Amino acid sequence: ETGVTQSPTHLIKTRGQQVTLRCSSQSGHNTVSWYQQALGQGPQFIFQYYREEENGRGNFPPRFSGLQFPNYSSELNVNALELDDSALYLCASIKTGRSYNEQFFGPGTRLTVL
């Protein structure tokens, strides 16, 4: 199995701009979750996509949106960037089990908003 990949690795934007982050799931995984990890904090759940539909959302405003494609890769879009959006963005490719869904994390995209 290939691992979870994310692109780009690093990104610098200015306040008010829009950004798109990408995630390629592991083969056979039809679910992906996105997390935001601010500096010195634990990751926070943004949302999850299952078979191209949103399947759960955390406490993030609507300017955070996502897409999942038929090949199960995913995008995270953030509009009207704010300074507080500076963080490491992690995606997790999820292997659905009978009870427990195992989450495999990518290396993350480091977003800096100036």
Added chain:
Amino acid sequence: AQSVTQLGSHVSVSEGALVLLRCNYSSSVPPYLFWYVQYPNQGLQLLLKYTSAATLVKGINGFEAEFKKSETSFHLTKPSAHMSDAAEYFCAVSDREGAQKLVFGQGTRLTINP
């Protein structure tokens, strides 16, 4: 709502000494519990998970954790620390149903002294 508290944002031990990282959780339903490790500039790697009746869970790299329902705790231990264990450690909890989103603690930075 679920939550996780990690006691001690920074733990320092000598090489060869016992590692003990503390985690307490709050959940209204029987949870799944996890420990993840994060090395600098990397994503999250699963160390171990509690998803069944076995309360003592063994993970990778010699780590183990014990689920204690009466204490709502899931502390992580390793008998003998190695220099390569220096990293950030996150405890997380999730529901057993639905999106099974992970709720993370703030993290504990483990430093190993030679």
